[in-house]
Amino acid sequence: ETPEWVTDGSADKVAAAVLDWALRNNATLYCHWFQPLGSSGLRHGMTGQVQNSMFEFDKQGLPKWSFTASNLLKGETDGSSFLHGKMRATHSAGAYAVLDPTSPIFLRGDTVFIPSCLVSYNGDPLDEKTPLLRAADALSREGKRLLKHLGYEVSGVHANIGLEQELFFVPREAYNRRLDLQMTGRTVLGRDAPRGQELCDHYMAPPSLSSPALSCMQDVQNQAFKLGIPLRTRHREVAPNQYELASLYGTMTTQIDQNLMVMQICEEVAVQHGLAALLQEKPFQGVNGSGKHNNWSIATSDGTNLLNVKQLQATTGTGEIFPVIMAAIVKAVFQHGDLLRLAIACPGNDFRLGACEAPPALVTTHLGDDMTSFLEGYINGSSEPYTAQTKQLDLGVSVLA
Template sequence: MPSIRFSALNTTHARQPMEYDSGDQRVSEIFGEFVFNKPTMREYMTPEAFRSVASAMDKGTKIDREIADQVASGMKSWAISKGATHYTHWFQPLTGATAEKHDSFFQPTEDGGAIEKFTGNLLVQQEPDASSFPNGGIRNTFEARGYTAWDPTSPAFIMGRTLCIPTIFVAYTGEALDHKTPLLRALQSVDQAATEVCRYFDKNVKKVTSTLGWEQEYFLVDTALFHARPDLKLTGRSLFGHAPAKGQQLDDHYFGSIPERVRHFMREMEYECYRLGIPVTTRHNEVAPSQFELAPMFEEANISVDHNSLIMDVMEKVARRHHFKVLLHEKPFAGVNGSGKHNNWSLATDTGVNLLSPGKNPKSNLQFITFFINSIKAVYDNADLLRASIASAGNDHRLGANEAPPAIISVFIGSQLTETLDALEKLEKGSLSPEQKTELKLNVVGKIPEILLDNTDRN
């Protein structure tokens, strides 16, 4: 073993947990502290501007350029009150990370003084160099003009001392150069189509929202060990090496006691997430050694995706303070589990109905059956497109072994819903008998409360 490895091991063993104490503040007191959310908008914006932004967020209406000046003024006042000195259009190009260019609020005046200035034009639109980002071959090198445009449905936030404004990124000719633009187009199409179907069942439905709850798995490696491995530094994964004497054979790391160093890192990371309005609720050890997971509450899909991009940045910054390096590669080590980003999604109406929830009587819930069958048909018809959407060099290393999900596309619906579809298929006339859902209980030990079973196992 080279001396650098011995030195790295000695450094790692000598590390002490960096205790993190956020004080006596409750989460409810700090949640969204650095987010320009609706309560903050009411405080810093005119009623007319607030109504316009709220309508854009809730109904998808466009914001007038004159109103944008009022929004920008309120946003600037709030950001400066929080100590911000710069602003940036925060977007997600095809690099796997986020991108930003910081500009100062400072602007010199003719008399040699200075003011803080931020206009509606600066809020709504910026122009980064589109030729310097990956584009899949749709732009030539000399075709450099691209635009970032404000996405009012995802609230602005402060990171460090910079006001970050979520934006889309498109070419001069209109092609999407980022991940957010096609997502917003898809969400709009789903909303329009699903709302039309819902109105057959409930005329009060005005909007259908796609909801998403993601899970982020990751590895933590001490920085001394990380810098001793050029392959980890250059590629984010190991390219060679021997299997450890003990891996995940005993499955004893999963849900095990969280190491003290890691726990302090998690606490600080969660604190930063709460201040940025990210509703992180779950943390635990994952299957592989030094692998962990965090998960938030579900949110509207566009905001949820932004939060996942943001939290990966937060994780890396907080990890450095605790002498860790976060590995987000799908398969950083051979022979042990890789890291997944599982998505738990659904559709919800503005009247509060989860369209993919069977309810107590699945056979009589025709609205659920309609969306249920169409979801299965969509997966069947577009399995190749779904597979292509997660096709990457990293996932090629991970999928198809002993990890979820498998390399194939499948829909597992369980016995109860299978019976519902079988009964529907055999029905020639009349209606399905509305069988009341009975509570399935599992009595394990006399002293233990009965376990209420779900209507199906899951993969």
């Protein structure tokens, strides 16, 4: 949580532990793993890396395995061939991959993966993660400041997310015949399928034991679990051959890194089952496209969910904090809806609009009747705590409560 660990000797201990862990698992390489700008839908895995061996010779010329704090904290590479928006001068083409301590190191195959940021020679971000961490810093800094004014002192505030990954698994033999699918991720030519999702027969239907899609998802879950990624949910989605995998929620940076790896695993494992994994938003016209629902919340560093009314009130002893948090969120969405949409919905998402698919080109905070009534009452001076209203449904069946 603090940068002092880099210089107080802790980094050396971490590097030594990583080396011991790697060698015990027959891993002899490491890489700084980053997400270059503009890589979505273009490069395999949407990430970049250079895999380096831990083998070297000591001063006496004897072979040894070595992984130091310097190796852990930073890697240097050529930044000239990444998208940079003219932030990199020709005479300073170097780039640095810097360890992101908010996301855990993991091991895959013979390589240790070190989640990292990629910056230019002058410190300009060449990746997607550096701006994300800047936003995380701003959230923590201003969140602490706000809560302190409300009488609740915390050491930090962070975002938790849970990502739901939708995708298509299609026969690879058919995929190999479609150059448009291979090059763009979408079918550009041809007719609509003679049968789509009109009968609603695919959504949450039982995965067939005779289908390679089920065995593929099982392998994806097994490989992900070995990397410390618990994929909790799998099911059929609305469109034919469309599926969803969802992981347990967690901190923002960890969840994003894990989702990147899950998508890469899906693409690789699908090949082994004679399938192709399609991750583009709208591969086929006339049926649903694939989304990535982002279930978002904010919490303090001690684990208090700021959107959980009962937990927040039990921790702080006051009901004054929750409505202020809600007001800040509503104002942020109202004031910065254009930036939110820019960050959330890329142009490919426009193909998904309408029907029961993606939301329209509006970013809103639909609070529901209970929350709206509570906030209106609070504005008018009410001190009643927020309580989600429930009602008993009569299903006409005695054994169903």
